[in-house]
Structure formats: structure tokens, C-alpha cells
Amino acid sequence: MKLSEIVEVLELKIELSQDIEIEKINTLKDAKDGEISFLQNSKYSSELKTTNASAVLLSPKDAKYIPEKTIPLLVDEPYIALAKLSKYFATPLEISEESRVKPEIGEESVIAKNVFLGSNVKIGKGSQILHNTYIGDNVVIGDYSIIYPNTTVYKETIIGNSVIIHSGTVVGSDGFGFATTKHGEHIKIYQNGNVVIEDGVEIGSNTSIDRAVFNSTFIRKGARIDNLVQIAHNCDIGVGVVLAAQSGVAGSSKLGRNVVMGGQSGITGHVRIAPFSTITARSGVTKSIKTSGRYWSGFPAVEHKNWLKLQAKISKFFNKG
Amino acid sequence: MKLSEIVEVLELKIELSQDIEIEKINTLKDAKDGEISFLQNSKYSSELKTTNASAVLLSPKDAKYIPEKTIPLLVDEPYIALAKLSKYFATPLEISEESRVKPEIGEESVIAKNVFLGSNVKIGKGSQILHNTYIGDNVVIGDYSIIYPNTTVYKETIIGNSVIIHSGTVVGSDGFGFATTKHGEHIKIYQNGNVVIEDGVEIGSNTSIDRAVFNSTFIRKGARIDNLVQIAHNCDIGVGVVLAAQSGVAGSSKLGRNVVMGGQSGITGHVRIAPFSTITARSGVTKSIKTSGRYWSGFPAVEHKNWLKLQAKISKFFNKG
Amino acid sequence: MKLSEIVEVLELKIELSQDIEIEKINTLKDAKDGEISFLQNSKYSSELKTTNASAVLLSPKDAKYIPEKTIPLLVDEPYIALAKLSKYFATPLEISEESRVKPEIGEESVIAKNVFLGSNVKIGKGSQILHNTYIGDNVVIGDYSIIYPNTTVYKETIIGNSVIIHSGTVVGSDGFGFATTKHGEHIKIYQNGNVVIEDGVEIGSNTSIDRAVFNSTFIRKGARIDNLVQIAHNCDIGVGVVLAAQSGVAGSSKLGRNVVMGGQSGITGHVRIAPFSTITARSGVTKSIKTSGRYWSGFPAVEHKNWLKLQAKISKFFNKG
Incomplete structure (x- = not known):
């Protein structure tokens, strides 16, 4: 999309000295040349100063922080402008039947009846896709993977080798994501990223893994995800992580390798959890965990040993009288 | 169904002075002329006094409160009688293939392969129903709505314009609902209502929205519902409400406009939540919230600022010693 | 599988005095003649002493407890060996199309379009299997049962009469289950058991019920299970049990008859809950409950009346100052 078209669809009153092609919306941190970004909160102005984005949507008050080579697009509400713009970067829901590229399917892979394979799907060898499963456009699945019946894999998802996904699970x-106006109306932020599931992962039934808003949601090698688990957009679930049933991870959180979450536990968004941390069942983590290898309990979660002590003290104190 | 037939199927020993047609079971409050209702708990006898129901199932001890024009059907256990009766008011699971009325589908709407469209389905223009989705009898879907693959929409659901429903979600x-006998046996109360989803709503993946027992479960304009959310029968989810992943609302609760529920939070049944209330993540609301615009936390939920203070005090008190 | 083949696939350096046929992996307690078991934790050595297993995987240190007639298979890590072995006892994902045994379907049962019926499926009379549902190999379904659209029933599941299963639910x-190596790698323990659902059970939408690792996960007569509920492998959900939405039961727990779990509550693994216990909404049970008919609240759950008192004391104490 041309920058001039962006100016037009957002109805901006600015004159561009040069027109360029914009390929993608991205965060200030990750944006490269040819990409557009946004600054909603002045708190992150340091990221603006060092961004490589070619253009940035931002409030007039933050314009002073913009790097010289980046084009400022001044708007009253950058997040609303981002939402409006995101729609134009969405790929079609499905490529029309006439234009579909035939799937490539490796040796000894079995595609059951009533499986839908979208355009340009690539499946390796020895994989099995069971009945009534949906595989969207441009999905890649490796070797010896199993997708159980009634599973949904949205477009552009990348799945590795020896992955198992159980029925009812939705990937991608x-x-x-939405921006809310002053009048309480929500404007959809189109989610133009994807999901990447690495080798050896097993995912239970009726689990939901959302695609990234930009870039990818990652499920790293060998992770084990149980039933009814929620993994929000842009999470990075580390190597060998174990997520028990009904646990949930909010958006953009990053779990180090071999983190364990007990059943019905939760982790808030935008935090990092140190490797080998264990979040016990029904606990809720509200901050990043920086020391690895410890147990965490309660809500807001504290170190398990301290939680035990606190519970014991509360019981003792109040039961004595 | 004739009132005389109701007397017969419930094996009541009463003589009717007149026979009438009963069209529906309803609550005492909502019942109109030609409808039957029930009183299980004397606590609600005031609703009996003012009901417009043509007949009411009730215990002999409550008979004195019945309005003059309403016919009393005396039973030992009104709720059990209601359950037994509900079956007779259920529409068929699916209209038989021969009797099906062909769907009406608007211009530029796309119905993918292996989508099932029941009898008398109406779909507006520009909508997309993706693969392996089930649309039950008498469902109405408006314009420019998207139903992702492997979604299930039960009979009689009404869906507005520009609605998005993600995969694995079950509507209706x-x-x-069931009545439990003294012996611990559960008798199903047939759920003869439906679900109404208004314009501009987006619903995530693997969410469950139950049909009403009578009347409708409502999802109002522009609401945003995330993945793995539970919405029980007869809820009314207000305009612009936001329900984050794994949150749940128990039966018959009413959320005012722009209420926000954080992830893994819950609201009990039969309460009202004032507009613009925020229920923080992992909190559980056990009572109606009457003042709008506040934050609520903990379980049982209290005002967020008080919860923070209480948490701080507990920590300080027990950690000093 | 011959015992000699087991010795081979596990690369054990032992010489067998006799070779026997091993039919199944099982627990020490449940194993019969012709079955193999394992002892991971010396704590359970009493179960080793009385096992009827024909062979047991165990550490050298526990060899002294093995009964005379049982063959010891000494390994460094019995649980890892079990995981490696479990794969060989798994039945095929699906019997190949050529070898499939035609389903037996009783009078007046209706199988909708795009339903997949695996090999050797047996369905009684008057049952209805709705669209896009998957019924795996060797599944048995009784009379007058209803399986709603987009439901998945894995192989070998047994479903009784008058059972209702709503859409999106996954059974089996x-x-x-996995064994984790010292290096944090997870090795799948193949789940070779099944699920048994007895007569008169109703299960809501998007619920997950896992098959047993060995033997069966049971849902007993007349149980009522709501939406988005998690039931882990080897649970035994008693007669008339009620599980409200988003509740979860961890592996191998046994709920007595008419236990009630409120919404978003949880029960840990390997415990027994006495009949007629009520676990209130959002509570978490961490131990067996031995006295029947009581209410339990909080996390870790205590008797409801004590929880109420404790909450009141905490509030009073901290709010006075």
C-alpha cells in the first residue's frame, strides 16, 4: 500500500514530500524500512527515537521524538488510526476458488474426507489430517504430524514435524484486538500475523491459540498444551513448556523454557516468565518473574513458600480467637 | 398445546371449566395471555399476584395468591412439573429433509462447502459462512457477517449485520437447566428460547453461548467476546461489553453497556452489573453492582481500591512478625 | 506383544527364562495376569508386593519388593520406560478404509450428512447423530441418544442410552500424559484407555473429556455436565453429579454420587470426593473430602461455613483500623 493511500484512507491533511510503498504495520521496536508503526502512549517515546519504521502514526505532542528519516503522520488518536488502517493490510479471508493453488502433499500423508485444504497448503510426508478439519490458505504442516477431526487451522499457520493437535482446537x-473510541465503540484491529508451532508440540482439545496482530505467536519445540487453554496473540511459549487444562496466557507474554502452569492458572499480558518457573494450579501471575526455577502461588502470585506461610498465619491468627 | 392435554401429561386430577390453547411456557413476570407459568418458591408470590399467565403450576399453599383470571394447576413440585412439561413445547431437533424450506441467501454471500443450512435459513448480502459450519433451522444472519469454519449455530438463532464469529464457537x-427430584435424579428442562446477536458483535473461538430457557439470550450491539467464554442462558450482554478470555457469566445476569470483564473472571447468576463497570481479571462478582463506572476485584469482589488496601494490610500485618 | 519384544524395544540387557504374551500396560493395582506394570516411586512399593502383573518395570532398588511370580524388568527410569513402551500398545489412529467393518445402525436412528462413522461403530435405535460429527472406530452408542453437530467422539468410546452431547464437545x-527426561524433554505416554458415558447423561458444548491412560474414564448415570468443562483422564464422575461451566477435574479423581461443582471451580488429581458434597463456584479442592453432604469453599477449599467466618473476620479486622 502506498503511503499516499494511507494518507487518503485516514483522511490526513498532510502533504508528502515523497511517496513510498508500505508493506506492513509493525511495532516501533520491530518495524523495518518500508513499514509503518504507531505511538499511542508517550511512555514509549524512547522506542520512537530508535525505530526503523518508515512512517509513524502519532500525536502532535510526540512529534519531537521522531527520527529524522521517519515520516510523521500526525493524528489525534494514533490507536484509532492504527485500527482503521489495519483493515487495509488484511489478506483475504480465503482465496477465491478459481485462483487457488493446489496443495502439495508429501508421501504417505493421509487427508481424510471432508477436510478442507485452502490454497497453497503444503503438507510433508507421513502426516494425517482427520475428518472435517479446516486448513486455511498458505498453511504449512511438516512430517509425521497428526491433526485430529474437527480442528481449525487458520490461514498462514506454520506447523512443524511430529506435532499432534487434538479435536476442537483452533489455531490462528x-x-x-480493538481500539475503543471516546463513545465506547470498538474498532477492530485486524490481526495480520500468524501462529508458528514448532516440532514435537502436542496440543489438547478445545484449546484456542490466537494469531499475532503483527509477526507471530510462537509455540516452541516440544511444548505440551492441555485442553481448553487460552493463548493470546503474540505470546511466545518456550521450549518444553507445560500448560495444564484451562490455564491462560494473555497477550504478548513470553514464557521461558520448561515453564509449567498448573490447571486454571493465568498469566497477565506483556510479561516474561523465567525458565523452569512453576505457576501452581489456580494461581495468577501479574508481573514478570525474573528468577528461574521457583514455584509461584496465589493471586497476585508470590513465591509458593511465602504463600504457604501467609496462608498458615492467616488461618492460625483468625482461628485462635 | 391444549390445557387439557397439559392436565393429562402431568396426570393432574383437576377438572377444567374451560379448555384453552397454551402457546408457551414463560416466567410469571413475562407470561402473556395464552401462556403457562410456574411458582416454585413462595418468595416470588408477589409475581404470581400480578402475572398475566393463563395458567400457573403451583403448590396448594400458594394457591391463595393466584389472580382471578388465571387457572391454578396444583402440583406437589411445580419445578418438576415444569421440567416434565417443557419437553412438549420443544421444536424438533431438525425439520425432516422432505419438509425443509429452502434457504434465502442474499447477493454476494458465500456459503462454503460442507456447510449445513437447515430449513428456512435466511442470510443477507455479502456474508461468508465458512467450511463445515452448521446453521440450524430458522436461523437468520444479516449482511456482511462472517462465520468461521467448524462453528455451530443452533436453530432459531438471530444474528445481525457485520457480526464475526470465530471457529469452534457454539451459539444456542x-x-x-434441570429439576432435581428428592432422589437426586435430574429432569431436563427443555430450553425453548433462542440467542439474539446484534450488529457489529465479534466473538472469539471455542466460546459457548446458551439459548434461553424461555425468550432470548442477548448479545447487544458491538460487544466484544474473546475465546473460551461461557455465557449462560438468558443473559443480557449489553452494548459494547468486553468479555476477555475464559470469563463466564452465569444464567439470567444482565451486564450494562460497556461493562468489561478481565480474563478468567466470573459473574454469578441473576444479577445486574451497572454500565461501565470493570471486573478485573480473575475476580468473581457475587452480587449486583449498582454504581456505574467502578473497578471491582477479588472474590467475592469488592471495589478494586478496597481490595488493594486489604491485600496490602494483610501482607504488612503478617510479614512484620 | 511378546515380553521378549518389550525387552528388545527398551534395549534391556536381561535374559528371560520364559517368554510370554503381554496384552496391556496397567497400574500395579489393576494389572492382571498377562499385563505389564511399572513402579516409579518407592512410596508405592506396597502395591508392588501385591500386584498380579506378569512383569513390572522398576528400579533396581525396588526389586526386593517384587512378588515371586512377577518378572522384574530393571530400568533406570521406569516412568520413561513406560512412556517409550506405551506407543507399542496404541491401536491405529483409524483403521484403513479397506479393512473397515460396516457400522450397525438401529431402527429409526438418523445419521446426518457429513458425519464420519469409523470402523465397527454400533448405534442403537432412535438415536440422532447430527452434521459434521466424527465417530471413531469401535464406538458404541445406545438408544435415543443425541449427538449435536461438530462433536468429536474418539475411537472406543462407549455411550449409553438417552445421552445428549452438545456441539464442540470432544470425548476421548x-x-x-508424558514422562519428562532430565533434560526437560517430554515423552508421550500413549493413552490406550477409553471413555464410558452411562445412560441419561447430558454434556454441554465445548467440553473436553479425556480417554484413560489405561482402563476407562467414567461418566456415571444421569450426570449433568455444562459447557467448557475439563475432565481429565481416568476420572470417575459419579451418578447424578453436576459440573457447572468452566469447572475442571484433574486426573484420576473420583466424585461420589450427586457431587455438585459450581462454575469455575476445580478439583485436583487423585482425590475422592464424598457423595452429595457441594464445591461452591470458583473454589479449588486440594484434598480428598471424606464426609458427605457438606459445602466447601475457597482455595485451598475448607468447609463453607468456616470460609464465611474467616472472610468475615479478615474484613472486620482490617477494616476497623
Whole structure:
């Protein structure tokens, strides 16, 4: 999309000295040349100063922080402008039947009846896709993977080798993203990223893994995800992580290798969890965990040993009288 | 169904002075002329006094409160009688293939392969129903709506314009209703209502929205519902409400406009939540919230600022010693 | 599988005095003649002493407890050996199309379009299997049962009469079982058991019920299970039990008759809950409950009346100052 078209669809009153092609929306941190970004909160102005984005949507008050080579697009509400713009970067829901590229399917892979394979799907050898499963456009699945019946894999998902996904699980549905106007109306932020599931991962039934808003949601090698688990957009679930049933991870959080989450536990968004941390069942983590290898309990979660002590003290104190 | 037939199927020993047609079971409050209702708990006898129902199932002890024009059907256990009767008011699971009325589908709407469209389905223009989705009898879907693959929309659901429903979501499954006998046996209360989803709503993946027992479960304009959310029968989810992943609302609760529920939070049944209330992540609301615009935390939920203070005090008190 | 083949696939350096046929892996307690078992934790050595297993995988240190007639298979890590072995006892994902045994379907049962019926499926009379549902190999379904659209029933599941299963529910997916090596790698323990659902059970939408690792996961007569509920492998959900939405039961727990779990509550693994216990909404039970008929609240759950008192004391104490 041309920058001039962006100026037009957002109805901006600015004159461009040069027109360029914009390929993608991205964060200030990750944006490269040829990409557009946004600054909603002045708190992150340091990221603006060092961004490589070619253009940035931002408030007039933050314009002073913009790097010389970056084009400022001044708007009253950058997040609303981002939402409006995101729609134009969305790929079609499905490529029309006439234009579909035939799937490539490796030796000894079995595609059951009533499986839908979208355009340009690539499946390795020895994989099995069971009945009534949906595989969207441009999905890649490796060797010896099993997708159980009634599973949904949205477009552009990348799945490695020896992955198992159980029935009812949805991979790549839209992240929960919207900008809310002053009048309480929500404007969808199109989720133009994807999901990447690495080798050896097993995912239970009725789990939801959302695609990234930009870039990818990652499930790293050998992770084990149980039933009814929620993984929000842009999470990075580390190597060998174990997520028990009904646990949930909010958006953009990053779990180090071999983190364990007990059943019905939760982790808030935008935090990092040190490797080998264990979040016990029904606990809720509200901050990053920086020391690895410890147990965490309660809500807001504290170190398990301290939680035990606190519970014991509360019981003792109040039961004595 | 004739009132005389109701007397017969419930094996009541009463003589009717007149026979009338009963069209529906309803609550005492909502019942109109030609409808039957029930009183299980004397606590609600004031609703009996003012009901417009043509007949009411009730215990002999409550008979004195019945309005003059309403016919009393005396039973030992009104709720059990209601459950037994509900079956007779259920529409068929699916209209038989021969009797099906052909769907009406608007211009530029796309119905993918292996989508099932029941009898008398109406779909507006520009909508897309993706693969392996089930659309039950008498469902209405408006314009420019998207139903992702492997979604299930039960009979009689009404969906507006520009609605998005992600994969694995089930709309209109039976509410969790039954009457339990003294012997611990559960008798199903057939859920004869439906679900109404208004314009501009987006619903994530693997979410469950139950049909009403009578009347409708409502999802109002522009609401945003995330993945793995539970919405029980007869809820009314207000305009612009935001329900984050794994949150749940129990039966018959009413959320005012722009209420926000954080991830893994819950609201009990039969309460009202004032507009612009925020229920923080992992909190559980056990009572109606009457003042709008506040934050609520903990379980049982209290005002967020008080919860923070209480948490701080507990920590300080027990950690000093 | 011959015992000599087991010795071979596990690369054990032992010489067998006799070779026997091993039919199944099982627990020490449940194993019969012709079955193999394992002892991971010396704590359970009493179960080793009385086992009827024909062979047991165990550490050299526990060899002294083995009964005379049982063959010891000494390994460094019995649980890892079990995981490696479990794969060889798994039945095929699906019997190949050529070898499939035609389903037996009773009078007046209706199988909708795009339903997949695996090999050797047996369905009684008057049952309805709705669209896009998957019924795996060797599944048995009784009379007058209803399986709603987009439901998945894995191989070998047994479903009784008058059972209702709502859309999106998955019955018989693999339990969450793996052995973790010292290097943090997870080795799948194949789940070779099944699920048994007795007569008169109703299950809501998007619920997950896992198959047993060995033997069966049971849902007993007349139980009522709501939406988005997690039931892990080897649970035994008693007669008339009620599980409200988003509740979860971890592996191998046994709920007595008419136990009630409120919404978003949880029960840990390997415990027994006495009949007629009520676990209130959002509570978490961490131990067996031995006295029947009581209410339990909080996390870790205590008797409801004590929880109420404790909450009141905490509030009073901290709010006075």
C-alpha cells in the first residue's frame, strides 16, 4: 500500500514530500524500512527515537521524538488510526476458488474426507489430517504430524514435524484486538500475523491459540498444551513448556523454557516468565518473574513458600480467637 | 398445546371449566395471555399476584395468591412439573429433509462447502459462512457477517449485520437447566428460547453461548467476546461489553453497556452489573453492582481500591512478625 | 506383544527364562495376569508386593519388593520406560478404509450428512447423530441418544442410552500424559484407555473429556455436565453429579454420587470426593473430602461455613483500623 493511500484512507491533511510503498504495520521496536508503526502512549517515546519504521502514526505532542528519516503522520488518536488502517493490510479471508493453488502433499500423508485444504497448503510426508478439519490458505504442516477431526487451522499457520493437535482446537483465530473510541465503540484491529508451532508440540482439545496482530505467536519445540487453554496473540511459549487444562496466557507474554502452569492458572499480558518457573494450579501471575526455577502461588502470585506461610498465619491468627 | 392435554401429561386430577390453547411456557413476570407459568418458591408470590399467565403450576399453599383470571394447576413440585412439561413445547431437533424450506441467501454471500443450512435459513448480502459450519433451522444472519469454519449455530438463532464469529464457537446450545427430584435424579428442562446477536458483535473461538430457557439470550450491539467464554442462558450482554478470555457469566445476569470483564473472571447468576463497570481479571462478582463506572476485584469482589488496601494490610500485618 | 519384544524395544540387557504374551500396560493395582506394570516411586512399593502383573518395570532398588511370580524388568527410569513402551500398545489412529467393518445402525436412528462413522461403530435405535460429527472406530452408542453437530467422539468410546452431547464437545481425546527426561524433554505416554458415558447423561458444548491412560474414564448415570468443562483422564464422575461451566477435574479423581461443582471451580488429581458434597463456584479442592453432604469453599477449599467466618473476620479486622 502506498503511503499516499494511507494518507487518503485516514483522511490526513498532510502533504508528502515523497511517496513510498508500505508493506506492513509493525511495532516501533520491530518495524523495518518500508513499514509503518504507531505511538499511542508517550511512555514509549524512547522506542520512537530508535525505530526503523518508515512512517509513524502519532500525536502532535510526540512529534519531537521522531527520527529524522521517519515520516510523521500526525493524528489525534494514533490507536484509532492504527485500527482503521489495519483493515487495509488484511489478506483475504480465503482465496477465491478459481485462483487457488493446489496443495502439495508429501508421501504417505493421509487427508481424510471432508477436510478442507485452502490454497497453497503444503503438507510433508507421513502426516494425517482427520475428518472435517479446516486448513486455511498458505498453511504449512511438516512430517509425521497428526491433526485430529474437527480442528481449525487458520490461514498462514506454520506447523512443524511430529506435532499432534487434538479435536476442537483452533489455531490462528484473531487476537482480541480493538481500539475503543471516546463513545465506547470498538474498532477492530485486524490481526495480520500468524501462529508458528514448532516440532514435537502436542496440543489438547478445545484449546484456542490466537494469531499475532503483527509477526507471530510462537509455540516452541516440544511444548505440551492441555485442553481448553487460552493463548493470546503474540505470546511466545518456550521450549518444553507445560500448560495444564484451562490455564491462560494473555497477550504478548513470553514464557521461558520448561515453564509449567498448573490447571486454571493465568498469566497477565506483556510479561516474561523465567525458565523452569512453576505457576501452581489456580494461581495468577501479574508481573514478570525474573528468577528461574521457583514455584509461584496465589493471586497476585508470590513465591509458593511465602504463600504457604501467609496462608498458615492467616488461618492460625483468625482461628485462635 | 391444549390445557387439557397439559392436565393429562402431568396426570393432574383437576377438572377444567374451560379448555384453552397454551402457546408457551414463560416466567410469571413475562407470561402473556395464552401462556403457562410456574411458582416454585413462595418468595416470588408477589409475581404470581400480578402475572398475566393463563395458567400457573403451583403448590396448594400458594394457591391463595393466584389472580382471578388465571387457572391454578396444583402440583406437589411445580419445578418438576415444569421440567416434565417443557419437553412438549420443544421444536424438533431438525425439520425432516422432505419438509425443509429452502434457504434465502442474499447477493454476494458465500456459503462454503460442507456447510449445513437447515430449513428456512435466511442470510443477507455479502456474508461468508465458512467450511463445515452448521446453521440450524430458522436461523437468520444479516449482511456482511462472517462465520468461521467448524462453528455451530443452533436453530432459531438471530444474528445481525457485520457480526464475526470465530471457529469452534457454539451459539444456542441448551442452557444448563434441570429439576432435581428428592432422589437426586435430574429432569431436563427443555430450553425453548433462542440467542439474539446484534450488529457489529465479534466473538472469539471455542466460546459457548446458551439459548434461553424461555425468550432470548442477548448479545447487544458491538460487544466484544474473546475465546473460551461461557455465557449462560438468558443473559443480557449489553452494548459494547468486553468479555476477555475464559470469563463466564452465569444464567439470567444482565451486564450494562460497556461493562468489561478481565480474563478468567466470573459473574454469578441473576444479577445486574451497572454500565461501565470493570471486573478485573480473575475476580468473581457475587452480587449486583449498582454504581456505574467502578473497578471491582477479588472474590467475592469488592471495589478494586478496597481490595488493594486489604491485600496490602494483610501482607504488612503478617510479614512484620 | 511378546515380553521378549518389550525387552528388545527398551534395549534391556536381561535374559528371560520364559517368554510370554503381554496384552496391556496397567497400574500395579489393576494389572492382571498377562499385563505389564511399572513402579516409579518407592512410596508405592506396597502395591508392588501385591500386584498380579506378569512383569513390572522398576528400579533396581525396588526389586526386593517384587512378588515371586512377577518378572522384574530393571530400568533406570521406569516412568520413561513406560512412556517409550506405551506407543507399542496404541491401536491405529483409524483403521484403513479397506479393512473397515460396516457400522450397525438401529431402527429409526438418523445419521446426518457429513458425519464420519469409523470402523465397527454400533448405534442403537432412535438415536440422532447430527452434521459434521466424527465417530471413531469401535464406538458404541445406545438408544435415543443425541449427538449435536461438530462433536468429536474418539475411537472406543462407549455411550449409553438417552445421552445428549452438545456441539464442540470432544470425548476421548488423549489424556495429558508424558514422562519428562532430565533434560526437560517430554515423552508421550500413549493413552490406550477409553471413555464410558452411562445412560441419561447430558454434556454441554465445548467440553473436553479425556480417554484413560489405561482402563476407562467414567461418566456415571444421569450426570449433568455444562459447557467448557475439563475432565481429565481416568476420572470417575459419579451418578447424578453436576459440573457447572468452566469447572475442571484433574486426573484420576473420583466424585461420589450427586457431587455438585459450581462454575469455575476445580478439583485436583487423585482425590475422592464424598457423595452429595457441594464445591461452591470458583473454589479449588486440594484434598480428598471424606464426609458427605457438606459445602466447601475457597482455595485451598475448607468447609463453607468456616470460609464465611474467616472472610468475615479478615474484613472486620482490617477494616476497623
